[in-house]
Amino acid sequence: MTTLGSRAAKPAAAPATVRTLPPAGHRRPGNILTLFMLACLVYFLLPLFWLVMAATKSNSGLFNSFGLWFGHDFDLFTNLHDVLTYNDGVYVRWLLNTLMYATVSAVGASLIAAMGGYAFAKYRFPGRNAMFAIVLGSIMVPQTVLAIPTYLLFSKIGLVNTPLAVILPSLVSPFGLYLMRVYAEGAVPDSLIEAARIDGAGPFRIFRQVAFRLLAPGIVTVLLFTLVSTWNNYFLPLIMLNNPRWYPVTVGLAQWQGQASGGSGAQALFSLVITGALLSIIPLIAAFLLLQRYWQGALGLGAVKG
Known part of the structure; x- marks a missing residue:
């Protein structure tokens, strides 16, 4: 009895751990993704x-x-000196022109997209869905298709060969408007707008003092997209501008490239073109590094809402 009792008092042995293998289609996806990203x-x-x-x-x-x-x-420093001093330093003027075109266009396009996207997201008005469908359709239209009609229109009003011929078309960003609508739907609560209306605030004051701060990450995202698009734009300035005084970097470097490969008698400018291209991307890299956290946050919310 004592033996049986002592045997009965012993605790039961723990069950053996059973290891389950993941399905064959889900084994080690990290290595493949890592190689793909590399x-x-x-x-x-x-x-x-x-x-x-x-x-x-x-x-x-x-x-x-x-x-x-x-x-x-x-010869990096020699090339830098040659780029900045060649033809009386015309590259510096091209770089300043590009900075002006890109900055004004990016700020203007982001503000217009923010106001339009906020209106589409938070207001109900006749023709709202039809107008937004037109905006979505215009995203699919290539910019090169609109270049010639834009040139004919601007030539009628005397804006060809002026900075406005590059800036005004860049202020319209259908993709930015779409992105801001998606972002405004999730970033600006309707209850906050109603509270501001109860306090007596009008539509413009609500947008300026309430919605604008909440839309700041999305505005920065549109600003970055427009900045890069305008900075790298080549075809529109090529058509609109015929005075080298107003050339951006893209058109100016293409002109140097044409001189470098122009055949006999042309001065070899390949090193100037390459060094000038390297200098032209430094401001874009700096802008992305400075505004990266706002850009990633806006894209994350837009992906969740989409």
């Missing part, structure tokens, strides 16, 4: 790395050395 990283950074390496070479070094490494001579 391939994308190399794909996007390799041209930038080549640009940095090429900017350190002379015209002869561009053709006599390996493209993805330094040449025999380090």
Whole structure:
């Protein structure tokens, strides 16, 4: 009895742990995704790395050395000096023109998109859905299709070969308007708008003092998109401008490239074109680094709402 009692008093053995394997389609997706992201990283950074390496070479070094490494001579500072002083420093003026076009267009387009997106998201008015459908349809229209009609229109009112010929078309951003509507639907609560109306605030005051602060991340996102689009725009300034005094960097560098490959008698400007292209992307990199956290937050909310 004592033996049986002592045996009965012993605790039951713990059940063995059963390990379940994940389904075959879900095993280790991280390695494949990591390799894919590394391939994308190399794909996007390799041209930038080549640009940095090429900017350190002379015209002869561009053709006599390996493209993805330094040449025999380090001519970066010489190239920088030549770019900034060539033809009485016209590159500096092109860079300032580009900065003006991109800044004014980005600020204006982001404000217009914010006001339009807020109105579409928070107000009910006749034709609202039809107008927004037109906005969505205009996103699919390539900008090059509108370049010639825009030129004919601006030539009638005398704006060709002026900065307004580049700035005014860039103020219209259908994608920015769509993005701001999606963002405003989730970022601006209806209860907050009703509370402001009860306090006696009008529509413009509500937008200026209440909605604008909540829409700030989305506005920064549209600003960045428009800034990059206007900074890299080539076809519209090429059509609208015929005076080198108003050229942006894109058209100016293309002009230098044409001179460099113009055949016999043309001055070799390949190193100037490459170094000028490297200088032109530095402001964009700085803008993305400074405004990155606002951009990522706005895209995250837009993805959830979409």
